[in-house]
């Protein structure tokens with residue numbers, strides 16, 4: 224299963240856990256996953272499979288019966304500020320800061336780099352400007368977050384995650400509300416992060432985009448049922464099986480697309 228797995232020590236981020244519960248309900252079982260640097264990994268699977276829960280465990284947002292390691296060191300042993308510089312997070316449908324300008328929302332991502340009560344430095348401002356340009360929201364920088372459209376807002380929140388400049392970036396449904404040109408921009412950003420040595424982990428429902436990643440983690444019923452390269456036919460077979468063969472996968476322009484299987488004519 225783990226043809227591309229790194230060991231926990233050499234991984235950018237890893238989880239080894241027997242069970243994760245939300246309240247009294249067991250949600251994830253026997254998670255053993257080590258994701259290497261310099262790769263983009265997409266987490267996919269049916270609705271309710273546990274993808275977002277797995278990402279939250281990796282981010283340290285949900286306790287688990289086991290251990291998460293970041294850069295080879297248990298998450299719990301990282302000083303909070305250092306950890307926040309190493310691990311950036313873009314959650315699903317994040318709220319908060321509605322009255323802040325887009326610029327100030329992005330600047331929040333620099334907080335881990337700043338000393339207590341210190342004003343933003345020139346480096347902070349240039350990181351924000353770079354991220355707002357990359358995500359195509361520089362022109363919107365003085366608008367309130369609460370006044371932006373869904374896609375504009377998502378791009379500001381992506382900028383906030385990018386300004387952390389962390390070597391590990393976790394994103395839950397980062398393409399929500401993004402139109403195809405902005406999805407394409409997102410792909411360019413991810414490729415740039417990976418080329419610079421980063422580990423990018425994204426939960427995605429868009430299987431054709433997920434298949435453009437380096438590796439795929441397939442989750443079903445709270446378990447990792449496959450982890451492998453997107454180029455591996457075994458990964459395609461596992462993906463089809465995870466979706467009960469209700470998708471088909473086709474080669475296209477050097478990559479793959481996944482389509483819902485058309486119902487048989489009556």
Ligand SMILES: Nc1ncnc2c1ncn2[C@@H]1O[C@H](COP(=O)(O)OP(=O)(O)OP(=O)(O)O)[C@@H](O)[C@H]1O
Pocket residue numbers: 245246248250268269270271272273274275276277
């Ligand atoms: N707060 C909660 N209390 C109880 N069960 C929860 C809670 N949050 C999530 N769950 C359950 O945990 C399971 C996994 O949820 P999760 O959000 O991780 O799935 P997912 O794979 O990301 O789903 P989707 O594709 O629908 O976004 C689901 O059955 C969900 O109903």
